[in-house]
Amino acid sequence: MEIKIIPADETKIRELENGSAFTWEGLSGLENDKKAILDDFKKADVLGDVKTFEFYTWKGKLMNQIYNLTGSNAYPVDLTFVSIPLNMFKDIGKLAILKLQFGARWLDDIVDNNARRELGK
Numbered sequence: 001m002e003i004k005i006i007p008a009d010e011t012k013i014r015e016l017e018n019g020s021a022f023t024w025e026g027l028s029g030l031e032n033d034k035k036a037i038l039d040d041f042k043k044a045d046v047l048g049d050v051k052t053f054e055f056y057t058w059k060g061k062l063m064n065q066i067y068n069l070t071g072s073n074a075y076p077v078d079l080t081f082v083s084i085p086l087n088m089f090k091d092i093g094k095l096a097i098l099k100l101q102f103g104a105r106w107l108d109d110i111v112d113n114n115a116r117r118e119l120g121k
Helices: 010-018 030-043 060-067 092-102 107-119
Strands: 002-007 022-025 052-059 080-084
Touching: 002 030, 010 052, 010 060, 010 107, 022 092, 022 107, 030 052, 030 092, 052 060, 060 080, 060 107
Parallel strands: 002 052
Antiparallel strands: 022 080, 052 080
């Protein structure tokens, strides 16, 4: 299976948000860890029938700009986000458990939590 690491722009990030992508905040070393992550998904038997596995990445600076995050709610500008679209997976129920094990979150939850914090300022 081919693995692609793809820089995400605002349009793609919003698409990933709408699709509730499997997301890490602050994941570093993706280039070195991508095969191990994919192997973990294979072992858990959650992968869909895809020929190319896609990781989308962007930085905190872009996240702050897109969602108007400020002050203590803003991310460090160099923080790396990594998202995987849910269409890469066949079993979202099992994926929810892996999300907890991997320290990941759904992107729409991240965005909603940040929006609530911004409103509370």
